Amino acid sequence: MTADEEVDLFVIGAGSGGVRAARIAAGYGAKVAIAEDFRVGGTCVIRGCVPKKIYVYASRFADEFEQSEGFGWSRPQASFDWGHLVATKEREITRLSAIYAANLEKAGVALHQGRATVTGPNHVMLANGRCFAAKYIAVATGGVPEHRPHVPGLDLAISSNEIFDLPDFPKRLLAVGAGYVALEFASIFVRLGSRVTVAFRGQTILRGFDGDMRDGLTAELQASGIDLRPGLSVLGIERHADGLHVRLSDASTLVVDQVLLATGRRPATRDLGLEHVGVELAEDGSVKVDGFSRSSVPSIYAIGDVTNRVNLTPVAIREGHALADTLFGDKPTPVEHHAIATAVFTTPELGTVGLTEEEARSTLDVVDIYKTSFRPMKSTISGSSTKTMMKIVVDGATDRVVGVHVLGTDAGEMAQLLGIAVKMGATKRDFDATMAVHPTAAEELVTMRTRTARYVREA
Ligand SMILES: Cc1cc2nc3c(=O)[nH]c(=O)nc-3n(C[C@H](O)[C@H](O)[C@H](O)COP(=O)(O)OP(=O)(O)OC[C@H]3O[C@@H](n4cnc5c(N)ncnc54)[C@H](O)[C@@H]3O)c2cc1C
Secondary structure: OOOOOEEEEEEEOOOOHHHHHHHHHHHHOOOOOEEOOOOOOOOHHOHHHHHHHHHHHHHHHHHHHHHHHHHHOOOOOOOOOOHHHHHHHHHHHHHHHHHHHHHHHOOOOEEEEOOOOEEOOOEEEEEOEEEEEEEEEEOOOOOOOOOOOOOOOOOOOOOOHHHHHOOOOEEEEEEOOOOOHHHHHHHHHHHOOOOOEEEOOOOOOOOOOOHHHHHHHHHHHHHOOOEEEEOOEEEEEEEEEEEEEEEOOOEEEEOOEEEEEEOEEEEEEOOOOHHOOOOOOOOOOOEEOOOOOOOOOOEEEEEEEHHHOOOOHHHHHHHHHHHHHHHOOOOOOOOOOOOOEEOOOOOOOOEEEEEHHHHHHHHEEEEEEEEEOOOOOHHHHHHOOOOEEEEEEEOOOOOOEEEEEEEEHHHHHHHHHHHHHHHHOHHHHHHHOOOOOOOOOOOOHHOHHHHHHEEEHHH
16 A cells, blocks of 8 residues: 555544644654544543533532632522533633644654545555554544444533533533532532432442442432432433423423433544554454553554543543653553552542442452541531542551542542552551641641451351
């Protein structure tokens, strides 16, 4: 196959992972090209983490206004302008996207706007027909929302891609799903003034998170006015004059302005040409890779959500960086996916690192649990019922802290720092030996002395 241009690395997708891989590889002196068919920055910057956090901040002023009264403020006559928020968000993500593009340019990476497909183990073609020969190809195409199962009227619903830019504020919102995306948007919109219902098939929210935290968050979400409806699926959606009529599996019909489907995402590998060149895909469509992100075709690598390992921005970035180190930095670098701290940006937040109590009890012989639940100082004065919950999961045989879970204000910030301690192998004794920062909520993490429970696995 003849090529219009030869490069050392062709990156498909200028999101979190792709941009990092391209920049670092170019820094090592490699000739790098990158293709993006939407906006530089990818999901995180354009329609994920960043705009979401802007909306989370916007939503939390509602609580601040309400709670200020307990501290002597008279409540201002507040009103909210959705159009203003959308425009502010757009300005910020446009600014960030431009910074990403400028950084690529500064690093000497050639940015090509348009869709790319893999046409051979060492060949990539752009939608405009331009062909590249590449020593290595990095697939960094991320994931896309998946609407399932298919029911009549599904095209009337939106995904997280569209919710940021709705022309009209949805006064009544149904979020379908029990994962972090559904719950974060539920938390945002209920505070901005929507009537929010969350319907999900299972019985509990946030599969895979610590059970006590899930229960605690369920109670908090309900207390904030969200109608959580477990055990339900959507059977069909119809547009009527008074809104969208959503038929649910309990034979009820809900009338709403928008239906947000947040039932999952799938790796973006469709029509990418990977199968035709022998790249093995898993059943979920993700690219199968080894510890160095290498696919079954030695010249083709995959990083980030398209591999469906741990679908978070910092992970995609780390995988992209490690790939550049491996291919061009003479530093073969595998990525370790153990004890990754993360947060769910509901209000209150859930911050977590390491094993849940359930995971620890099924894998370790002796598990010690330390947990506490309290009303933080701000709540006691403002009259808010919001509680903070904390749990430390300890390997009883070694005293090592194997998991920490926090539900409460700034839990995401705490998780970041707890991540260091857990990653370093801190013991419960190390936590106890750490002096508290007073007065904070986080100080409870180093003052929980009394074990709540010990579980010994039967032989
Ligand atoms: C609503 C939402 C909220 C989130 N919040 C958080 C959070 O708070 N914290 C966190 O860590 N993570 C969060 N995530 C996850 C995070 O966004 C992803 O893990 C991260 O963006 C993955 O990076 P990536 O490089 O793998 O893919 P992406 O960032 O998705 O980038 C892939 C890029 O490839 C492009 N592309 C795809 N196919 C092609 C093609 N054939 N040719 C050219 N370009 C192509 C796409 O347009 C896209 O720009 C969130 C995700 C969503 C949806």
